[in-house]
Amino acid sequence: xxxxPRLIDPYxxxxxYLRVSVTDRCDFxxxxxxxxxxxxxxxxxxxxxxxxxRMCSAFISQGVQKLRITGGExxxxxxxxxxxxxxxxxxxxxxxxxLTLTTNGSQLRRFAGDLFSxxxxxxxxxxxxxDEKKFAEITRWGRLSQVIxxxxxxxxxxxxxxINVVAVKGTNEDELETLVNWxxxxxxxxxxxxxxxxxxxxxxxxNDQYWALKDLRARLAESFTLIDLAENTGGxxxxxxxxxxxxxxxxxxxxSHNFCESCNxxxxxxxxxxxxxxxQEDEADLRKVLRDHPDDDAPLVAAIHAAIARKPKxxxxxxxxxxxxxAMGRHMSHTGG
Ligand code: SAM
Ligand code: SF4
Numbered sequence: 001x002x003x004x005p006r007l008i009d010p011y012x013x014x015x016x017y018l019r020v021s022v023t024d025r026c027d028f029x030x031x032x033x034x035x036x037x038x039x040x041x042x043x044x045x046x047x048x049x050x051x052x053x054r055m056c057s058a059f060i061s062q063g064v065q066k067l068r069i070t071g072g073e074x075x076x077x078x079x080x081x082x083x084x085x086x087x088x089x090x091x092x093x094x095x096x097x098x099l100t101l102t103t104n105g106s107q108l109r110r111f112a113g114d115l116f117s118x119x120x121x122x123x124x125x126x127x128x129x130x131d132e133k134k135f136a137e138i139t140r141w142g143r144l145s146q147v148i149x150x151x152x153x154x155x156x157x158x159x160x161x162x163i164n165v166v167a168v169k170g171t172n173e174d175e176l177e178t179l180v181n182w183x184x185x186x187x188x189x190x191x192x193x194x195x196x197x198x199x200x201x202x203x204x205x206x207n208d209q210y211w212a213l214k215d216l217r218a219r220l221a222e223s224f225t226l227i228d229l230a231e232n233t234g235g236x237x238x239x240x241x242x243x244x245x246x247x248x249x250x251x252x253x254x255x256s257h258n259f260c261e262s263c264n265x266x267x268x269x270x271x272x273x274x275x276x277x278x279x280q281e282d283e284a285d286l287r288k289v290l291r292d293h294p295d296d297d298a299p300l301v302a303a304i305h306a307a308i309a310r311k312p313k314x315x316x317x318x319x320x321x322x323x324x325x326x327a328m329g330r331h332m333s334h335t336g337g
Contacts, residue, residue: 006063007304009276009311017234017265018064022052022080023072024270028104029140032166032195032209036140047272049083051290055268058300060090065097072270075107084118091119100124102164106142108150112157122160124191125151129172130182138171155186162189162250169211176216177223184245191237191250192216213253220249234264260314266307274304276311284310 007015023046029036047055056067067087074080090096101115105125115123127147129135135144154161163183165172172179183190195209220226225243237250260277267275272287284307286300293299 007059007308009308011261011311011313013261013263013311014063015264015266015308015311016064017066017068018056018059018268019068019070019265020052020056020268021071021270022047022069022074022083023077025076026071026073026104027076027106028073028142030142030166031138031140032168041271045271047270047287047290049079051272051287052083053086054297055272055286055290055300056087057090058297058304060095061297062301062304065095066100067096067098068100068102070102073104073106074101075103075111081111081114081118084115084120088119098122102126103150104139104142105147105150105154109146109153112150112153112159116157116159120159122162123154124162124164125154126164126166127151128166128168129175130178131175134171138168151186151188161186162191164191164193166193166195167211167213167216168195168209170208173211173219176219180220180224180242180245180247180249184242184247187247189248189250191252193252213251217251232262234262263311263314266311274307276307277314280312282310282312 009015025040026034029038056064060067069084071077084099087096087099091099099118099120100122101120102124103126105127108123108125125147127135128138130144132144135142135147151161151163163179165179167173180190192213194213195211217226224245226240226249227243229239229241229248231239236252238253239248239250241248263277267278268286269275269283272285272290273283274286275283284303286303286307289300289303
């Protein structure tokens with residue numbers, strides 16, 4: 001297998017990482033992600049499981065080596081295990097190096113074993129608090145015990161777990177140490193994410209939720225010794241190791257740091273639109289190309305290359321202005337986080 005990158009953007013960045021949202025639906029309604037009365041897309045708008053397979057396989061044929069499945073909540077999509085099982089063939093062939101998932105954990109008791117069998121070895125599970133009441137407030141519809149049980153199931157199945165914590169001002173500020181120690185005890189890595197201005201949140205103001213990770217990091221440094229790690233995954237995460245626990249902690253700060261120069265990824269929405277950048281509106285309608293050519297992948301591959309050739313240099317998020325300049329109208333659950 002020739003590992004030379006095939007998708008190179010105008011700024012000489014090799015694109016080898018695809019994130020795919022497989023549904024805009026979810027069994028939770030997290031405050032920073034969705035309003036309680038979300039309107040979801042009609043089913044025919046979504047890529048079918050077969051179309052998802054065709055789409056992902058086309059990217060893999062062009063050198064994509066890492067595939068992350070997200071949503072919405074990917075595990076509430078009916079039949080999604082069939083997709084994972086089938087796409088696993090690219091791991092067997094060696095073309096795909098890693099298949100991963102970002103999930104809220106609610107369905108992992110049911111699916112963790114099958115995910116491992118499909119070739120998955122790592123999952124990211126989102127969990128912002130260990131307090132039952134706060135968990136119910138943040139997720140509106142979620143139950144903490146169900147997610148903890150999902151995390152148990154993932155670890156029992158042999159999946160390595162990373163916990164994603166969205167830092168929300170006034171909500172999980174007082175749980176920093178508890179979350180770090182809990183993850184250390186369970187041998188799980190941990191990443192903090194800064195709230196991003198995605199979608200319309202109704203009455204909730206973004207600026208009220210915003211807790212700069214610079215402050216969070218300073219707070220963490222009061223209790224732990226932080227050792228900077230040089231590691232760069234091509235994404236917005238920066239890592240430290242905590243001397244006291246030995247665990248790796250990541251910080252995703254897309255708003256306050258510029259990570260764009262090393263960007264190696266693109267995002268496919270559940271309706272088959274390719275966003276070359278999370279923070280820009282430009283997109284390519286790959287679903288149309290795919291549906292117009294049901295038996296020929298060449299136009300799809302050409303459209304993928306044309307889209308990568310338009311990948312912008314970076315994004316324009318900016319919280320410093322009151323109107324949250326650069327904010328995106330679309331929801332994270334549509335694009336995939
Ligand atoms: N439902 C799955 C989950 O919650 O992990 C996958 C999709 S979710 C959109 C992916 C990640 O995006 C989660 O870690 C979630 O906490 C995060 N997220 C959602 N809305 C966000 C926002 N406005 N700012 C920052 N992170 C956000
Ligand atoms: Fe659902 Fe994930 Fe959004 Fe929460 S963050 S509402 S779990 S998609």
